[in-house]
Amino acid sequence: xxxxxxxxxxxxFREHAGLGEEDLSIDAATASDVYEQLKHRHxxxxxxxxxxxxxxxxxxxxxxxxxxGDTVLLFPPVAGG
Amino acid sequence: xxxxxxxxxxxxFREHAGLGEEDLSIDAATASDVYEQLKHRHxxxxxxxxxxxxxxxxxxxxxxxxxxGDTVLLFPPVAGG
Amino acid sequence: xxxxxxxxxPEKLRDELxxxxxxxxxxxxxxxxxxxxxxxxxxxEYEVYEPxxxxxxxxxxxxxxxxxxxxxxxCVHRSGLLExxxxxxxxGVTSAHRDEAFAACRYIIDQVKVRLPIWKKEHYVEGxxxxxxxxxxxxxxxxxxAKKVAV
Amino acid sequence: xxxxxxxxxPEKLRDELxxxxxxxxxxxxxxxxxxxxxxxxxxxEYEVYEPxxxxxxxxxxxxxxxxxxxxxxxCVHRSGLLExxxxxxxxGVTSAHRDEAFAACRYIIDQVKVRLPIWKKEHYVEGxxxxxxxxxxxxxxxxxxAKKVAV
Numbered sequence: 001x002x003x004x005x006x007x008x009x010x011x012x013f014r015e016h017a018g019l020g021e022e023d024l025s026i027d028a029a030t031a032s033d034v035y036e037q038l039k040h041r042h043x044x045x046x047x048x049x050x051x052x053x054x055x056x057x058x059x060x061x062x063x064x065x066x067x068x069g070d071t072v073l074l075f076p077p078v079a080g081g
Numbered sequence: 082x083x084x085x086x087x088x089x090x091x092x093x094f095r096e097h098a099g100l101g102e103e104d105l106s107i108d109a110a111t112a113s114d115v116y117e118q119l120k121h122r123h124x125x126x127x128x129x130x131x132x133x134x135x136x137x138x139x140x141x142x143x144x145x146x147x148x149x150g151d152t153v154l155l156f157p158p159v160a161g162g
Numbered sequence: 163x164x165x166x167x168x169x170x171x172p173e174k175l176r177d178e179l180x181x182x183x184x185x186x187x188x189x190x191x192x193x194x195x196x197x198x199x200x201x202x203x204x205x206x207e208y209e210v211y212e213p214x215x216x217x218x219x220x221x222x223x224x225x226x227x228x229x230x231x232x233x234x235x236x237c238v239h240r241s242g243l244l245e246x247x248x249x250x251x252x253x254g255v256t257s258a259h260r261d262e263a264f265a266a267c268r269y270i271i272d273q274v275k276v277r278l279p280i281w282k283k284e285h286y287v288e289g290x291x292x293x294x295x296x297x298x299x300x301x302x303x304x305x306x307x308a309k310k311v312a313v
Numbered sequence: 314x315x316x317x318x319x320x321x322x323p324e325k326l327r328d329e330l331x332x333x334x335x336x337x338x339x340x341x342x343x344x345x346x347x348x349x350x351x352x353x354x355x356x357x358e359y360e361v362y363e364p365x366x367x368x369x370x371x372x373x374x375x376x377x378x379x380x381x382x383x384x385x386x387x388c389v390h391r392s393g394l395l396e397x398x399x400x401x402x403x404x405g406v407t408s409a410h411r412d413e414a415f416a417a418c419r420y421i422i423d424q425v426k427v428r429l430p431i432w433k434k435e436h437y438v439e440g441x442x443x444x445x446x447x448x449x450x451x452x453x454x455x456x457x458x459a460k461k462v463a464v
Contacts, residue, residue: 011209011281012293052279057213073211073279079294080208080215080239080280081192081251081271092360092432093444133430138364154362154430160445161366161390161431162343162402162422173324182397187342188418189323195336195409246333258346260422267339268415 002027006071007034009042013076016043031055032062034072042074050077083108087152088115090123094157097124112136113143115153123155131158163219165212167242170249179234179256186260188267192251194244198294202287208250210241211279222273226255229269230262237270239280250282314370316363318393321400330385330407337411339418343402345395349445353438359401361392362430373424377406380420381413388421390431401433 002025009017022041028034031053035042044051053060054073066072083106090098103122109115112134116123125132134141135154147153172191179187194206223235235255244250253270257263285291323342330338345357374386386406395401404421408414436442 010211010279011283054214054279057217059214059218073214075211075279076281076293077295078276078278078280079282080278081275091362091430092434135365135430138368140365140369154365156362156430157432157444158446159427159429159431160433161429162426172327176323180398182347184344185346187340187344189338189340189342190411190415191338191340192411193335193338193407196333247331256344260341260343264341264415264419271411 003066003068003070005034005066005069007038007041008071008073010074011076013042013044013074017041026066028066030062030066031060031064031072034066035062035074038074042076044076046077051075052078084147084149084151086115086147086150088119088122089152089154091155092157094123094125094155098122107147109147111143111147112141112145112153115147116143116155119155123157125157127158132156133159163216163223163236164238165210165215165241166238167240170238170240170252172249172252172254175236175238175252176254179236179254181233181256183258184233184256185258186263187254187256188260188263189255190251190253190267190271191249192271194246194248194250196246198284201284203246204285204287205246206244206250207283207285207291208239208241208244209281209283210239212241215239215278215280218278219274222270222277225273226266226269230257230266232257232262232266235266235270237274239274239278314367314374314387315389316361316366316392317389318391321389321391321403323400323403323405326387326389326403327405330387330405332384332407334409335384335407336409337414338405338407339411339414340406341402341404341418341422342400343422345397345399345401347397349435352435354397355436355438356397357395357401358434358436358442359390359392359395360432360434361390363392366390366429366431369429370425373421373428376424377417377420381408381417383408383413383417386417386421388425390425390429 004025006023008021014020052075085106087104089102095101133156136151233256237253239251253267255263255267282294384407388404390402404418406414406418433445
């Protein structure tokens with residue numbers, strides 16, 4: 001079953017996607033599914049474990065479930081400091 | 082054989098001796114001998130290993146030899162910082 | 163935890179941590195270096211996703227306070243374009259004794275670097291630019307390269 | 314290594330360590346606490362034998378530079394009468410990466426505290442005063458007391 005979600009891309013992901021945010025209808029059960037199905041958008045060759053994900057402004061796990069109306073934030077490997 | 086030396090007392094040692102410096106004629110082979118023979122002056126009950134000694138403005142060991150004309154600095158346990 | 167797009171002033175931030183019961187203050191500052199992994203760096207650009215950087219930074223500081231008997235701790239991270247020598251991140255910790263101030267300061271900067279949604283893009287003297295990989299990923303890649311060389 | 318009888322200004326001292334190749338700065342400050350070993354402290358008096366404190370401090374800094382790949386390191390210690398909250402000692406270290414800045418800063422303050430001819434006399438709120446024992450001696454005495462209690 002397709003879910004309507006908003007996806008936000010950051011840093012290198014945003015540059016590759018050419019936009020910071022888009023609304024999508026996607027058949028995804030978990031955050032991991034979103035990441036995998038959007039590889040053509042964020043363009044990452046990084047192992048998923050190097051990246052992070054947040055759902056509705058809360059840090060989440062890759063196996064967190066996705067619900068209709070969620071905003072999914074895809075973070076490339078972080079490098080603060 | 083007696084040697085003529087100058088002894089300088091610091092911090093608690095100086096307070097106990099009632100003076101910062103004195104010239105002495107003393108029968109001492111090493112810095113350790115000076116420390117032991119002047120216990121009534123510096124008044125320390127500290128183990129010698131907790132204290133330090135310098136001779137002529139160079140940090141020294143307790144078994145360093147004492148020569149005529151030396152200035153021996155007796156340091157109680159240090160506590161910088 | 164704070165994020166700012168203007169110059170970090172460590173002295174002012176330190177003053178916020180003053181405490182008559184504090185015997186030790188440890189401050190860490192991350193500065194923009196003129197080179198990274200052999201490339202001459204011109205400037206750096208920090209992208210910070212503020213809502214979660216602050217939320218996660220507060221969690222890190224709370225963890226430090228739970229792990230070590232410290233009095234106060236704070237962290238400020240820059241966003242935007244930074245020149246060589248500028249301060250990108252500051253961490254300050256006060257405690258009664260120095261052991262825990264050192265340990266907590268180290269803990270906070272280590273965690274901030276790998277957990278907060280912050281990215282940096284290096285602009286090189288030679289004209290191109292690139293997103294900097296995280297420390298752990300870089301180590302991981304180094305390990306893989308090393309293996310390849312060994313084989 | 315420097316000894317001063319006026320207020321230590323960490324910000325100015327830090328600025329002396331600026332270096333375009335530095336990615337990390339770690340600063341340590343020792344502050345006068347309002348209590349020590351259960352007694353309320355009013356102020357502290359530092360006696361420093363300057364010629365040897367500076368000589369030994371320079372040796373400690375040189376050791377830190379030999380042990381860790383750092384860029385710059387400095388230490389300043391106060392002498393004279395200090396009030397609660399005042400900075401008694403400052404150590405600053407810069408390096409390319411943070412590991413060595415933390416390690417060298419810690420090394421310098423640890424050595425300075427046990428090797429330099431510096432003594433402090435605490436003046437207590439209750440009126441009396443006393444010379445503070447060195448950290449190592451205190452630990453030694455604690456160990457002895459503990460043994461006695463155990464027996």
